[in-house]
Amino acid sequence: MKFSLSYCTFKAALFLLAAASFVSCGQSGGDAAQQMPKPEVDFLTVQSGTGEVDKKYPGIIEGSVNVDIKAQVSGYLEAIYIKEGDYVQKGQSLFKIKGDVYEEQVHNSEAAYKNAEANLANARLEVEKIKPLVEGKVFSPMQLKTAEANLEAAKAQLAQAKASLGSSRLNADFSLIKAPVSGYISRIPNRIGNLVTPTDAAPLTTLSDINTVFVYFSLSEADYLAYQKDTAQNKGVELILADGSIYEHKGTVEVASGNIDRTTGSISLKAIFPNPKKYLRSGGSARVILNGSLSSVVSIPMASVKDIQDKFFVFTLNGGKVAMTPIEIAGSADNNYFVGKGLKSGDKVALNNIDALADGMEVTAKEGAAQAPVAKK
Secondary structure, three states: HHHHHHHHHHHHHHHHHHHHHHHHHHHHHHHHHHHOOOOOEEEEEEEEEEEEEEEEEEEEEEEEEEEEEEOOOOOOEEEEEOOOEEEEOEEEEEEEOOHHHHHHHHHHHHHHHHHHHHHHHEEEEEEEEHHHHOOOOOOOHHHHHHHHHHHHHHHHHHHHHOOOOHHHHHHHHHOOEEOOOEEEOOOOOOOOOOOOOOOOOOOEEEEEEEEEEEEEEEEEEHHHHHHHOHHHHHHHHHEOOOOOEEEEOOOEEEEOOOOOOOOOOEEEEEEEEEEEOOOOOOOEEEEEEEEEEEEEEEEEHHOOOOOOOOOOEEOOOOOOEOEEEEEEEEEEEEEEEEEOOOOOOOOEOOOHHHOOOOOOOEEEEEEOOOOOOOOOO
């Protein structure tokens, strides 16, 4: 009985000791939480002004003249006078289609033309022979009219024979295909001996004049209107090549379509660039850079902006606490955003620790040591 009482007393002591330890730990944790220091955050004081922005649009390069070379008569390819990538002059021979059948057509047409000439001469002689005989009442006037009608028919047959001869000669000429313009030869899919026809889907080759190139791209209706209103558009456009480098020459922009596409809501434009070194080739890709200006905007670093479900926020300082403020991005340049709505001159924007901040959190505010460039006034 004495053992049992001592054991119970021992258990009670252990319980009281554990409870005291628990309470002590809880108080210690609360004190630690209360004593946790406020985060130090650098802030940038923003100023309203004008910002220079650029927007990039994907484009397709085409030569100023881009011609598909196709056969105008059917036949077997007899000769190819050029190689892929060659530069050719206007009028230079490119392909030869076997033209024996067209030469024979020319010979037949020449014979028909000569026959029509002979018939016309006979009809004219017949009229000249009958006229005096009608006056002498040897032949009737009806016979003269018949002879004159035969003369007109002979004239028509001669004209028809002449047209047929011209058509035959054209077909014979078409068997030798020449360059309609000067430019660079593209791929040649056919080989000697292939049958080519005017209805072939693929051309014999494509000829491109790339001394000047067009870069076609599209703008949304809103971007197009903004570009038209922007006084900075006369500065010229730039081009980013496929390797990421900036093209050395600036270009100009023209509207390539008079209407906005109802399906896409965009309008096609073309940027025109000189190409003296022939760096740009038809079929290539590039990005067109349009320069513009924005008024009444503030500039903030991209790193200070929080993106949540395609909406943008910054943390502004308000009496020792931060407020999560929605903003509207009007454009960008380098590593900065231009803010059109949501901020005003004098607002202080958090530059760092934005992932650890929450709306209403108390912070220790510091002026940003390294401020991002602000928009120009």
